[in-house]
Amino acid sequence: MQDTLPLLAFLFPLAYSPGPGNMFFAANGARFGLRATLPASLGYHIGTWVVTAGLGFGALSALTQTPRLFLALKLAGTVYVLWLARRLFNAGGTDGTAAQAKAPRVTDGAMLLILNPKAYVIIALMFSQFLSGAGTPEVLRITTIFTLNNLIAFTVWTLLGDRLALHFRDEVHARALNRGFGVILAIVALWMLFT
Template sequence: MLEITLALIVFLFPLAYSPGPGNMVFAANGARFGLRATLPANVGYHIATWVVTAGIGLGFVAALDMAPRLFAVLKIAGALYVLWLAFGLIRAGTLTSAPAPRPASFTDGAVLLILNPKAYVIIALMFTQFLGPADPLPVILLITTVFTLNNLLAFLTWTVVGDRLARRFRSPASARILNLTFGAILAGVAIWMLLA
């Protein structure tokens, strides 16, 4: 079990810490609201991660293979959701009459994972590399838990980076620039999700 865990962490490190939809959403929320305010969304995202990962490990991949349109729908829905989050950040950076922005909620975090096709691809790829056909349920649960905890650490890292960055941009003009920058990055991620 230790050997699988170490190999899995090495395999997942570049995937979890590279910029992707989830990381960018949490970096942006960390910049806008701080680490503490993003914790409910982080919990929502990672509970959903654990459930979806366990489901894929238990055979959800076969269901996606039988319904390839489901993956296409998730891809489009996920990109539109990230684009909606980006628009919220951009509005917060430019419109003084915009409603007061709020940090992402537990539900926002869960929805972000469920509509993130990159997560499904990574999870399926991970199981093809680390799960054998005869592996018992405890191995599936170990892989699921290691994957979820590794992601949680990556997201917390990105959130802290966003939070620290925001501390350097305290003036309203600087905050607008930061919101516009993160909003544009999220919009770029959404477009990449649609085209990938």
Template sequence: MVETAIALVLFLFPLAYSPGPGNLFFAANGARFGVWATLPASLGYHLATWSVTAAIGFGFLRTLESAPVVFVMLKLAGALYVLWIASGLLRAGVQDMDAEARPASFRDGVMLLLLNPKAYVIIALMFTQFLSVPGVNRTLLVLGITTLFTLNNLLAFTVWTLMGARLGAVFARAGSARALNMGFGLILGAVAVWMLLM
């Protein structure tokens, strides 16, 4: 079981730490509002991650595969949601002058995971690789993989949030908060287009 956990972490490392909708979302929020303000969204995202991962591990994906239109709808909804987040950043003014700005909420975190078809594909791929460990109770294995996957994502997103907050502090001192918001907005917009095309 320890060998499986190590192999799983090595498998997930490039997926969890490379730029994607979740990482960039938390980096942007960390840059704009600071680390502590991202906690509700992080809690929402990772509770949703654990729930969806466990459901897929226990066979929910087989139900979805019988209705491929669901994945198409998820892809479209997810890309539109990320575009909506990007447009908010692009419209944002300087942090301290933008009265309407608010940190991402618990609901935002949940929606970001639920509307990300890439997450479903990664989770399914993970289970095809790591669910056949001889001599281990299948239920415990699914719960163990689910928990390790969620904790690994939490660590990756925390790193990205911290980097974003650090970058936000530098830009705030330089009086260039708007440029930072614009930069993250353009990057998230590109991610949304990539989600539509993948």
């Protein structure tokens, strides 16, 4: 319990620095607003809690003992984030095509977490540093702190995207904003692949 503040200090830069989740939520916040992005956030954070708890209870050792599985996860995650980046880059602005666009769903958020190798690396580092015992309460406490910290960070990024979009309401500027977020998300995908 006394390690809660050091745990939060460890997680803060990881949760608030640009990564696949942050860029996904900032871009969708800009495109659809906070409210429409909530289902994807729910999917992402339920996925975060389940995956983190599973890794804390021992699935992590299976991942580390099978490097091919981790490599496959890394490749799948990169492809998925590149697909999201392409979809965002090609998104329209405020014209009819944008009106037909669909806000991200619960499954979009869950898939983003499941295919995010950065999340697995952070979870592994977190448990190696802060899990003093293998007890269930300790794993659940760390899992819950991690999930809530991410929820706050991604909500901040979503709100920033939503506020940024207020300055990009016309067609040309909205399309430029979508393309900018698409390029940033593609760069993050490549970063995921090579780290």
